[in-house]
Amino acid sequence: MIQKVRGTRDILPPESRLWVEVEAVAQRVFGGFGYEEIRLPLLEPTELFVRSVGEATDIVGKEMYTFADRKGRSLTLRPEGTAGVARAFIENGLAQRPSPLRLSYLGPMFRYEKMQRGRYRQFGQIGIELLGAATPAADAEVMLALHTFLAELGFDDLVIVLNNLGDPEDRPRFIELLLRELEGRREELCADCQRRWDANPLRILDCKVPRCRELVAGTTPVAEVVSEEARRHVDGVEAALRDLGVAVQRAPRLVRGLDYYLRTVFEVVSPELGEDTVICGGGRYDRLISDLGGPQVPGVGFAIGEDRLIEVLPASFRERVLGRRPVVVLPVGEAAATTLAVVRALAVRGIAAHAEVTGRSLKAGLKWAGKLGARVVVIVGGDELAAGAVVVRDLDRGEQQAVPIAEVADVLERTGEA
Numbered sequence: 001m002i003q004k005v006r007g008t009r010d011i012l013p014p015e016s017r018l019w020v021e022v023e024a025v026a027q028r029v030f031g032g033f034g035y036e037e038i039r040l041p042l043l044e045p046t047e048l049f050v051r052s053v054g055e056a057t058d059i060v061g062k063e064m065y066t067f068a069d070r071k072g073r074s075l076t077l078r079p080e081g082t083a084g085v086a087r088a089f090i091e092n093g094l095a096q097r098p099s100p101l102r103l104s105y106l107g108p109m110f111r112y113e114k115m116q117r118g119r120y121r122q123f124g125q126i127g128i129e130l131l132g133a134a135t136p137a138a139d140a141e142v143m144l145a146l147h148t149f150l151a152e153l154g155f156d157d158l159v160i161v162l163n164n165l166g167d168p169e170d171r172p173r174f175i176e177l178l179l180r181e182l183e184g185r186r187e188e189l190c191a192d193c194q195r196r197w198d199a200n201p202l203r204i205l206d207c208k209v210p211r212c213r214e215l216v217a218g219t220t221p222v223a224e225v226v227s228e229e230a231r232r233h234v235d236g237v238e239a240a241l242r243d244l245g246v247a248v249q250r251a252p253r254l255v256r257g258l259d260y261y262l263r264t265v266f267e268v269v270s271p272e273l274g275e276d277t278v279i280c281g282g283g284r285y286d287r288l289i290s291d292l293g294g295p296q297v298p299g300v301g302f303a304i305g306e307d308r309l310i311e312v313l314p315a316s317f318r319e320r321v322l323g324r325r326p327v328v329v330l331p332v333g334e335a336a337a338t339t340l341a342v343v344r345a346l347a348v349r350g351i352a353a354h355a356e357v358t359g360r361s362l363k364a365g366l367k368w369a370g371k372l373g374a375r376v377v378v379i380v381g382g383d384e385l386a387a388g389a390v391v392v393r394d395l396d397r398g399e400q401q402a403v404p405i406a407e408v409a410d411v412l413e414r415t416g417e418a
């Protein structure tokens with residue numbers, strides 16, 4: 001038997017309904033904030049991620065699905081969406097459009113990661129990017145959109161954690177200070193952090209190894225070393241969010257695994273999935289587009305990990321979506337075509353109906369309807385059909401009535417059976 005690639009998943013119905021519904025809520029909420037969908041390739045030139053996400057990051061260093069195509073060009077399955085958005089912005093001359101530009105996207109991303117709960121090699125992201133605005137209000141907007149989306153799904157206890165990484169000019173100063181403060185303790189850091197010491201010292205800050213955490217806890221937070229302007233920016237973001245009633249918390253050691261961030265970085269952590277499992281990450285990236293050879297256009301955005309989000313969905317949302325019960329339409333005698341006509345009449349009104357097309361008897365059909373969890377069965381045939389009607393049977397109440405074919409959808413809509 002051929003099996004799926006490790007780290008990929010088959011999302012089967014009815015679980016897939018959760019994905020469809022979550023994405024519908026995302027389109028509605030982010031659309032409401034003015035974000036329009038951009039659909040980008042899953043394949044990009046490898047160089048795009050090396051130059052944006054950064055050569056020294058885990059993603060580029062060890063997690064990319066990179067291969068040579070038949071002409072020997074190095075291609076990579078996208079590990080994230082922001083780099084592709086920046087590339088498309090430059091390539092399509094989107095700087096010519098009214099600014100700021102609000103873009104959303106969703107779809108699969110690929111990272112060769114160690115397998116564990118909530119960590120996959122193909123995973124879904126839903127993200128938004130706001131391009132062309134450098135104010136604190138821009139950061140506050142994307143976080144408010146995120147907060148609104150999560151609230152619409154029924155979450156009420158998720159907190160946005162926020163840090164200030166300062167500007168790239170602040171970084172050498174901070175890194176020098178950090179390494180000075182950790183000097184003499186270098187040997188006590190984990191092997192990964194010892195490598196990070198030279199390659200990407202900022203990443204030492206968010207190492208999950210307990211000993212590294214202890215050592216880092218004694219160092220000066222990056223937010224204390226940043227320029228006055230960067231400090232004012234992130235303070236302004238935080239103040240705006242508090243005014244809006246969005247719960248935010250400072251996380252002085254938060255750094256994220258992508259090199260393009262500056263100033264604002266943020267995450268949403270789910271206590272349910274464990275402290276290390278981040279549902280959503282984002283931040284500001286004012287140099288990304290220019291570093292890739294485009295105009296000086298600032299940006300801010302985030303991406304939600306859809307698999308993880310779905311694992312921790314509030315029960316109310318899950319039940320509402322998974323609890324939907326279909327209508328089953330059963331023919332009696334020679335009524336196959338009319339059965340399909342009834343299903344069509346329901347389908348175009350958005351009422352999910354399943355036709356019996358296997359040749360079952362009425363008795364077997366009712367049993368099948370029970371297995372599908374149907375609440376209503378429409379029986380097509382016999383004397384009623386001769387009179388242009390069908391029987392609508394409520395399986396929960398054990399009641400039934402004859403309804404003219406043309407009115408079945410109305411009746412089901414009225415009684416809320418659909």
Ligand code: HAM
Nearest residue numbers: 080082119120123278279280281282283301302303305
């Ligand atoms: P990221 O933090 O690398 O940021 O990924 C965003 C989210 O994707 C994570 O918070 C997590 O929920 C999910 N995720 C990442 N890796 C995996 C995995 N292996 N399995 C399941 N879920 C995963 C970015 O990708 C940035 N492009 C976000 C952004 C947009 N920043 C600004 N704009």
